[in-house]
Amino acid sequence: AQRVTQPEKLLSVFKGAPVELKCNYSYSGSPELFWYVQYSRQRLQLLLRHISRESIKGFTADLNKGETSFHLKKPFAQEEDSAMYYCALKYGNKLVFGAGTILRVKS
């Protein structure tokens, strides 16, 4: 079955520290993975997708098929990065989400 696991409910770091939000997936097919972000009082929005291999707001994520992971990383956290982050897996026409990780960046 398709599954996305985000093991950390909350990740708290200091400003300027590196950030890694973990995401593991379970899918028998060829995965298409995304990271979505939800800032306080705002709607869910796409942060990045693995097929684009892009860096958005300093964040990157590499798909590791061997480890079935798609961890989100940023070398230097900023206070405005504080938000809820969801990892998502697309299968067929659907999107399944992980439980989400709250990132808190402290000054």
Added chain:
Amino acid sequence: GAVVSQHPSWVICKSGTSVKIECRSLDFQATTMFWYRQFPKQSLMLMATSNEGSKATYEQGVEKDKFLINHASLTLSTLTVTSAHPEDSSFYICSARKVGTSGSAGTGELFFGEGSRLTVL
């Protein structure tokens, strides 16, 4: 940019009544819309896939007679919670898939509404 709007954003109703939530794609056409339910501090759970002009496809465990979905046009999908009970209280979120530049469905980016909070007394 692509905008998806939900209405109402917040609704309180009495137990036993029905509530309709609208999801509109404001500046693009969406042949497919999705309805999610989110419990406090939990993830989004896909309830159903709404296809324009055809019946919705419900996920396992979701009562289709309880959660009626209609996708009458390329810009509007509605979710009606029938005979609502307190356990139906939740945050309902819709998303719409923008058709990809190639013109094929299923490749376009997904845009989310702001969500609708339902409280059933």
